Amino acid sequence: MSEEVLTEVDNGVLIVTINRPEAKNAMTKAAAEGIAAAMDRLDAEDDLRVGILTGAGGTFCSGMDLKGFLRGESPSIEGRGFGGIVQAPPKKPLIAAVEGYALAGGLELMIACDLVVAHKDAKFGIPEAKRGLVAAAGGVMMLPDQIPERVAMELALTGDFIGSERAYELGFINRVTDGSALDGAKELAAKIAENGPLAVRVSKQIMKESRGWAMDERYDKQAQLIGPVFVSEDAREGAAAFAEKRKPNWKGK
Structure with missing residues (x-):
């Protein structure tokens, strides 16, 4: 697996970390391949009950790596979509543990997860329109399924961000933490892993x-x-x- 994605197992929970902190965990082809491989492992191994997706260095994911985009690289996997996950999430539960920013493709990765635990200072948005692009990895299609349509429309058309408090009020995230979002996600994963x-x-x-x-x-x-x-x-x-x-x-x- 690529060093751009790290994995560890903790009491039946597979923790998958996007490991590009110097680039705010912007998604590359290699990172997408690493996430896809980790999701295959999650579904294949009986001892793994729940997955957690997070980012290194205090940021979840800032979206597509624009330098890679200018080189003609696509951070998608055929049949699985952006980040190796948005079109084919795992069969087992997947929790997003969000610190810092979940923006553009990063928000779309989060949307592909089943549950979200976020730090109180986290920010969320699909600012693609500010770059002349469209949130095509599920943002403009899936966001209206998860929050009120007019709020989703505003986020898509303005490119503005919302914080954790507003996201929680909208039912967009499950839990807000003062401390580590990953620790909060582990607590939630443990509750799920106790069940059949x-x-x-x-x-x-x-x-x-x-x-x-x-x-x-x-x-x-x-x-x-x-x-x-x-x-x-x-x-x-x-x-x-x-x-x-x-x-x-x-x-x-």
Whole structure:
């Protein structure tokens, strides 16, 4: 994996760090490839329950590396999009731990995550219009799904930033921290990792996919996905652990 992306495992949590602090973690092709590889690992290894995406040096990601853009480099992966993730997020939960700035493509990376923990001084925005560009890695399409449309429109057309307090009020982020956003993300990841991995994965899948289902098909489509969960070893183990007043021993099957 590229040195532009670092990984470590902490109690079943895969921590993925964009490691270009000298460039405010601006996204390059190599970094996108590193993130894509890390997401493959997250989904492939049974012992990994949750992922965290963060940035080194006090910044999450400032967007596309413009120097690379001028050289003709695209920080995208075919079929996976910007940063190796925006078009193909992992099946397992992914938390963004945001310090400093999540701007342009950096905000779009954050949008691709399922949950967000941010430092109180973090800033968010899609300033592409200020550079004659469009937030094409999901910003102008996905932002109106996550915050009110008129607020999203203002951010896209003005390129202005919002802070953590406003983002939290809008329901755009889950938690605001005084200390390390990564520590806050680890706390949230630990709560998720305590739960049944099959149930967590399928819950995420249904919440993501069901918005595109026709109303008269929703329960039938859900039944197809939850059926295997309810007859799994983990479902029996969860019930037994509750009855015996102990922590469950999940097997992921």
